[in-house]
Every structure is written in structure tokens, then in C-alpha cells.
Amino acid sequence: xxxVAQSPRYKIIEKRQSVAFWCNPISGHATLYWYxxxxxxxxxxxxxxxxxxxxxxxxxxxxxxxxERLKGVDSTLKIQPAKLEDSAVYLCASSNPQTKLRxxxxxxxxxxxxxxx
Amino acid sequence: xxxxxxxxxxxxxxxxKNYTIYCNYSxxxxxxxxxxxxxxxxxxxxxxxxxxxxxxxxxxxxxxxDTKARLSTLHxxxxxxxxxxxxxxxxxxxxxxxxxFGQGTILTVHP
Numbered sequence: 001x002x003x004v005a006q007s008p009r010y011k012i013i014e015k016r017q018s019v020a021f022w023c024n025p026i027s028g029h030a031t032l033y034w035y036x037x038x039x040x041x042x043x044x045x046x047x048x049x050x051x052x053x054x055x056x057x058x059x060x061x062x063x064x065x066x067x068e069r070l071k072g073v074d075s076t077l078k079i080q081p082a083k084l085e086d087s088a089v090y091l092c093a094s095s096n097p098q099t100k101l102r103x104x105x106x107x108x109x110x111x112x113x114x115x116x117x
Numbered sequence: 118x119x120x121x122x123x124x125x126x127x128x129x130x131x132x133x134k135n136y137t138i139y140c141n142y143s144x145x146x147x148x149x150x151x152x153x154x155x156x157x158x159x160x161x162x163x164x165x166x167x168x169x170x171x172x173x174x175x176x177x178x179x180x181x182x183d184t185k186a187r188l189s190t191l192h193x194x195x196x197x198x199x200x201x202x203x204x205x206x207x208x209x210x211x212x213x214x215x216x217x218f219g220q221g222t223i224l225t226v227h228p
Contacts, residue, residue, distance in 0.1 A: 031214050042121075042205050042218030043160070056215055091159060095214055103148045103167045104214050108160040 002026065004109030006092050012115045018080035021112045025073070025094030031055075033106060034067055034077050035091040043091055049075060050097070082116045089113050119144050121208050123219035130196045130226050138222045140189040140206035148209025149189045150216065151180050153202045160205065164191075196226045 035043035051072040166182035
């Protein structure tokens with residue numbers, strides 16, 4: 001079974017530029033998450049999708065971050081314009097809502113390391 | 118707001134020794150997860166704990182959950198160098214799926 005795929009793996013941009021990250025979840029996983037992991041910290045949830053609907057985006061800085069999952073599979077996270085404090089690893093994860101007995105375990109992709117200069 | 122605290126944040130161990138990482142959380146939950154992260158890598162799931170008193174073991178690692186105390190422990194037995202990594206606990210909230218992570222414990226095992 002293929003894991004969660006993300007691209008690009010690394011991205012360097014200047015502040016005020018825009019950037020987009022792509023995620024393809026595990027096949028059949030209806031729930032998709034985007035996390036931000038700042039160096040030295042644990043991941044923080046930015047947004048959670050169930051199919052193509054947003055379940056939780058309470059910690060997404062909506063003035064500059066946006067995310068979509070139009071067909072309920074792939075997802076894109078965009079930052080526009082980027083700030084220095086957006087430098088972080090952006091992790092995508094997916095889970096299957098039918099797996100209550102496994103605690104809706106989340107599987108993480110390799111992440112995209114963003115550096116804003 | 119759910120808060121998750123791990124301690125210690127840094128742990129330097131000698132090979133062959135035992136130690137425990139603690140994870141405290143602030144509100145009721147019956148879903149607790151332990152993840153491992155190697156430098157520059159993503160998160161690898163270690164344990165999923167879903168009920169009070171749950172205990173799971175894999176190799177030299179054993180995790181337990183006490184929901185009444187809002188405490189989980191990750192016990193390391195006879196540490197080896199390969200266990201060097203950052204370990205995160207994460208707690209499930211009231212809504213399906215959402216996880217709140219601790220700060221992580223950086224474990225270094227040396228000869």
C-alpha cells in the first residue's frame with residue numbers, strides 16, 4: 001500500500017512570495033490533515049478535511065493560508081504572501097474514519113520543508 | 118483548550134539503561150498516540166492507546182495510558198543507539214481525528 005505522498009520536498013522562497021504544496025493521501029482515506037511543524041516543536045494542525053469538506057480550520061491563518069481538496073482526494077495548501085515565521089515543515093496526514101478500533105490512526109507523509117528568506 | 122506536556126524534553130541515556138518519558142494532558146481523552154521522528158524524516162506511528170489501563174509493547178518500548186490521571190508513559194528498556202530519535206505523544210480531542218501534540222522528547226543513546 002502506497003503511503004502519503006507530498007511534493008515538493010524542499011522549497012526556498014523570499015518573503016512576500018507565494019508557495020503551494022501538494023498532498024496525495026493513502027487510497028481510500030477520506031480524512032486529510034495539514035500540519036505545520038516549526039523546528040523544535042510538535043506538529044500543529046492547520047486544517048482537517050473530511051472528503052472535500054472542511055472539518056476544522058480553526059488554527060489556519062486565513063489571511064495568508066488557504067487549502068482545498070476539490071475532488072476529495074488530493075489537496076493543495078497555499079501560502080500567499082509568505083512571512084519569515086512560516087518557515088517550517090508542512091506535513092500532510094490521512095486517516096480512515098472507518099478505523100475506530102485503531103483510533104483513527106493518522107499516517108504522515110514525508111513533509112515539505114519551507115524556508116522563507 | 119487541550120494542552121499536552123512531555124517531560125523530559127531532552128534525554129541523554131547510556132546504552133543498556135532504562136528510562137521513562139512522561140506525557141501529561143489537560144482534558145479528558147481516550148485516544149493517545151506515540152510517534153517517533155528521526156532527523157529530517159516524517160512521523161512514524163509507534164503505539165495507539167485507546168482505553169484506561171492500556172499497555173502496549175514493541176521491542177524495547179512499552180507505552181501505557183492512565184486516563185484518570187491524564188498520563189501516558191513511554192518506557193525504554195535496555196536502550197540501544199538505534200532508539201535515538203525524537204518521540205512525540207499526541208492526544209485525540211473531542212472531534213474525530215484532531216490531534217494535539219506534545220513538544221517532543223529528544224532522546225540520545227550513547228555508549
